[in-house]
Amino acid sequence: MPSLTLPQPALTGFPTVDALEAAFLALSENAPHLVRRRILGSSRLGEPIPVYAIGDGPKHAVIAGGVHPNEPIGFHTALTLAERLVADEGLRRELGMTFHIVPCIDPDGTRMNEGWFASPGDRGSYGRAFYRPAPDEQVEWSFPLSYKRLHFDRVLPETRALADLFDEVEPALFVGLHNAEVGGVYFYVNRDDDALVRELSAIPARHGLPLDIGEPESPDLVRLGDAVFRCPTVAERYDYLEGLGLDPLAEVSGGGSADYLQRHGTLVMVAELPYWTHDDVADEGSGGISYRRVVQDRAEALRALGETLGGALSRVEAHLTIPSPMLRGARAFAPLMTALADAEDERARRLAFDRIATRAEVFSNEDAVRSFRLRFGGMLLRALEVECAAGVAHDTVRRERDAFRDVYEEWVAEAERVPLRTLPLTDLVGVQLDAVLAAARAAVTA
Template sequence: MRGTPYPTLDELLRGAREAVAARPGVLRLRDIGCSRAGRPLWLLSAGNGPRQLLTVAGAHANEPVGGATSLRCARYLARDPRILGRGAGGLDCTWHFLLCLDPDGASLAEGWMTASTFPVPGPTGATGGPDVTRGAGTPNVAGGAETPDAAYRMRTPHAADATGAHDPAALVGSGGAPESAHGRTAAVPSGAGPVPGAAAPAAPTGAAPPIGSYYRGFYRPAFAAQPEFPPVVGDPRAPMPESEALLGLLDELRPVAQFSLHGVEVGGTFLQLTRAVPGAPAAYRRIAADLGVPLEHRPFDGMGWLVEGPGVLVLPEGSPAEERDPSGFVSRATWLHGMRHGTVSAVVEAPFWSVAGVGDPRPVAEPHRELADVSELLLGRVKQLSSLVDELDPQPPETAGRLAHFTAARELMDIGSGVVDTWSAAELAATVGNSVSLGIAARRIPLRAAAMMSQALGGAPELDALVAGWARELERTFDARWVPVADQTALQARTMLVLARALL
């Protein structure tokens, strides 16, 4: 069995070509430029209406869900041209899907997707493999006869939209009934129990990829090498060709809406909008609840953005077009470029493993204590990792791929104090959900760094053991539950459709 049910770059392209061949009058495929390494940037377009919509997938190398969503959504639209047509209820538009903005980065992150580590369900549906661990008292989920293919409907791009219906029910997800209980969230502050009114995580419907395998193959470029955030005008660094291709596409299409599809390995879902869209937050929250995906109560992305209820952030009017990341790199987000054309950008985040506690709105008794604890955890683990790396005394690798891992790992090891300062200034530990999210982030940053450093060095037993242990501890501490890819893609696709209807 292959490592995950997400499509690889090759499978995405093959699936897009097959879809175009099946619907030649409805779907079209062209490249809009090339990556730094010469890989084409493929644009799959559906419909022929005068108004334009653009979906951007694969902006971050470690987030393969966007490509899967794009292919699924394009096939769904192609099966029923009335959705994009001029008739009653039609959107009267052309919908474009940039299948992967960073194919160079994605190629370095595909190791976990192709490795033979995908477990087969046992008689009770429990997952196999040493990296799949649950906290004490977590029940096994019966799933017996269902195969991973049936559970996720994502083994290949050809099966990416296996629901096959011609109505919105085609985007409902895996169909598994959500758990009735909130689930255990160990290390939740202030004696938190069940979250009143919170969505329960969807029950797994078969085997789940081991979270340890995700980190063993982890790669996410250094901040300045992420094409969604080109350098500001006047920066001596030239924009990457991927960034220029996207900016040129935005100027060419002048879309009504740009959807940027993202994923996070552990946590909840959230939505960012560059302009308020009436009715959209409530509709989005209903979609998340229907799929059993928890909402991030107050997402950390967009620290200066307005909170429009749980899980939704809106960019304030007059906000600067520049932003500074934890490394100090100042960029201009491609999300904001289209505003000159009246484009509304929406960032839709889907978790791979969900944690119910991130949506808990209850206040914590001692916010400063919570913040101090997670800060100490982050800085302590970074120090532990740095000491181990110093003992190994590595030299920068000579191969481009390993050097990219090395550079990104070093950057994460250097940003800990800056991240803690940001958390402290924003007083982020006000609710239980905030504290849970902080606890996840405090573990995620050093875990990502350790995983990439291990790959940069070609594998080091000490680092491998650290990655495996930290991954198990992350999953156990927060009772992280795998979200079937059918649910991840349904969340993003249905949210895009709701926003498209609201804006067109």
């Protein structure tokens, strides 16, 4: 399938929540016979969440942007898809689907990331203005779920709105518009469809982008093809951690969209796209170190990160007065780093045999730690700065803010010494859009 022609000039930044909604509103006003707008529900802070329906086919596709609010590549993809469907009657006829496009399912969280949207190539700016909700406050991981000792029913209003849409239209396809940070392109699907897997693997090369062949996001993932994995469920992650002799409840919380959509037999596809890449992400040559040592080093670094974040929090906890989203996230992610370290330690211990790691594996494991430092350290620093900016910071908080800022700036400097290339946003959107259409064709013919 040929790649799509995307708007020119090249994309250089990300739209704010308001700009994205204005663009969709204009599209619906200019083509009211094709684009139907309604409100799904409201966010926790009272913001309406619209959905735009395009097409009138008997099968339905749900496309949602902002499922993680620090992953805005999909905002461009959602708008480009809508524009393409409106402009191309032949495509609408070919697919024969009704598309329900939710431009941004988490407007509250997205607004807290808008500080870096204008300069997405600057990794330091990204980290300093980064926000990701605590796991049980993420739309993607707060669907209701009961499994063994896990029972989650604290469903967010945003998640409830999306689940209600799923139950209403029983979609043949769901695409949550995610993206990664550093590396190559990779995909998740929840169905063993060899033709779709091959198609997804081939899409990035058409846009000049690399596949990710380093360490996958989780060692328990099932590989279906080149950089394509089976979409994981929370139950599978629970069983994996339990099999390592660890407590799954230290890591898992609510269900994911793939868990919830099992009831509807929906094809779920995710295209993970990086902002930056590096020469080593596709290098399968020798990394000069054993794979077991790579995993152990990652575990040690994650444990040290958890201790640094947790130590800073413990020293100020008695004096904090503002329960900001950044603080709730920092409180959740600090112990999660330790839980991830425990899992990696145990995995390294249980490796049946050792081998030399590839350069891609060495890089991806090392950079995962750099990413977590910038992400969660940035959130903790923002939480402390909120106290100071509000004029309610105890002297202990101000001193800890200053000391932790020095640590954080060292982490930023270390990350910025790694020679990364910022990938063209237009090409990233092209990959995601091609993947959505490939999945739509697979869902129609299933």
